[in-house]
Amino acid sequence: MKHRIIRIISLALLLANLTACSTGNKSVAEKRYAFNNILDIAYTPDTLHRCTGWFTDAGSWMGFTLPEKQQWLNGFCGPFSLDMFRRQWMAQSATIVGFAKDAQASFTPDSTCYYPGELYLSAHSADGRITQRLNFVSSSTALLRIETDKSEDLLLTGSRWGRDVTVSIEQNSVIARHPSGESVTVTFTPDVELTAADNNYTALIHAPKSPVNVAISFFTSEKEMAAGLQNLPSLLNHPGNALQANADRWEGYLTKILRTDMKPEYDRIAVKAVTTLISNWRTHRGGLLHEGIIPSHAVGYFVGFWAWDTWRFSAGTAKFDPELAKNNIRAMFDYQQPDGMIIDCIYTDPSENNARDSKPPLVCWAVDEIFTHTGDTTFVAEMYPQLLSYYKWWYQKRDHNRNGMCEYGSTDGTLEAAAWESGMDNAIRFDNAVMLKNDGADDAWSMDQESVDLNAYLALECKLLKKFAVLLKVPFDGPDYTDRVANYFFDTNINFFCDRRLKDSSFIEEPGCEAYTPLWTQIATQEQVDAMLPMLQDTAKFSTYIPFPTIAADNPKYNPRGYWRGPIWLDQTYFAIRGLRNYGYNKMADEYTRQVFDRLNGLKEGAPIHENYGTHTGERLKAPHFSWSSSHLLMMYDDYGK
Known part of the structure; x- marks a missing residue:
């Protein structure tokens, strides 16, 4: 109350x-x-720096920032090209707005704001006040709305177009072309007077009596631009439907995820997580044959789709945008190999795709989350044969001694790719691993250790495939070793789940986050979980300032900035917290959730959600605007107090 x-x-x-x-x-x-100022993305671009976060929406490949008040431009900054292979500012600002009577007058900022799905700014000069709003109305176009408190002529122009960009005027549009084929267009209504000058433009708008509408669009080819420009006159003359659709979409997102019984600051975390996921949404382009979600738009090498990232994003978005979740899964299965393998990652340029390894199998979980929120049996039926093929692939290509317990591996025999396949690239448990050639295929190699998390994931996949088979009234003919996994990997010497060596079945006693997975997938016994509690609750090991690090914090190899050798990854923290909840430790799970929500640096303020965090400090570490952290924060929010 x-x-x-x-x-x-x-x-x-x-x-x-x-x-x-x-x-x-x-x-x-x-x-x-x-939810005003949900994220701080203020940045005025110059020639020396690149930004680490943009406003983008609707699957667009362009982004904008708010101008910094100390380096004010009276317009939104950008757009920025968000493609991995050619990231650059197309302009410092494509639309600087001022009063025509004194085009050189300086403006003083009044306020700026980043709302979910909308940018806002207001500034004044001696001649009056101008307010501007920016909303994406499609994946290619953002609508700029300009209002003034004076009936004075307005003048728009671009500021510092990007390197190699050529600006021209064609009918009612300013077209800024880059040699790559990408282009930005700024389109006005026919009553606006457009003039070209010095690889730039001016747009004179006579005494507007209602909001001025300007369309800023981003296209990847001349053909795409020609088609896109045809739709803009209708948008500019009748923007209401497009703006209403934007408002309804965001209202739908927030209505579906917000609870009525949570602290406002926890609501803010959930909304920031949704905003992050949507800002990382990209429409199909090039080799990405379906829309999907990238790990982080702020880091160039993350502008693609990764397999286990995709499963997490789809599980996280299933509740508020199930169609996006479905298409993200489809995007990865567009590249399913003939033997059933789902490759590691895919890009707009397929030659850059990585097929040296797969990623941990969590896709049936994602499909089940979509089914839970939609009841869509058609999607389950579409995916089932492909899911079953991928599940079988693990036992065909990653079970070296054919005992039903799988190993992480690679197609090229390298330990590097095998570590990537685990998703935990430099995990301590792999320090002494070597690669073994598997029988029957040249592209099948395994590490010489069986991993508890992999087999716990496979047990969950098996359970869900059986559920889907019953739902669809089709047979399940895959292997099932579910009942063996928990006892096989539980080390009674230290009362913890550990990987096992192939050569002698001994345990690799380097307690880490892989042990949380049997709790999350609910294959552990109650007795095993109870026996784990002393170590899980030990403040020197796992019950740290931010709970559940990737390795016990008192391990001599622990590194506070060591990627998977110490920091907090929120997916693993979620697996541990939800795992405790699965076995009746709800109050404990809630307390750990509060530690996450209250202690992560900047989480309740304007800082972006990061890839990982400091175990003992909550400091932000790698990649900002990170999607899988956002997905798991939403899951923690949804579980809290239940």
């Missing part, structure tokens, strides 16, 4: 303070306007 009262008071205060930010299309009662 107290949280509800706090939410009502907070919303009332917000509404009182945001009258200057009303949309002109809907009232500020939209849920997104309760």
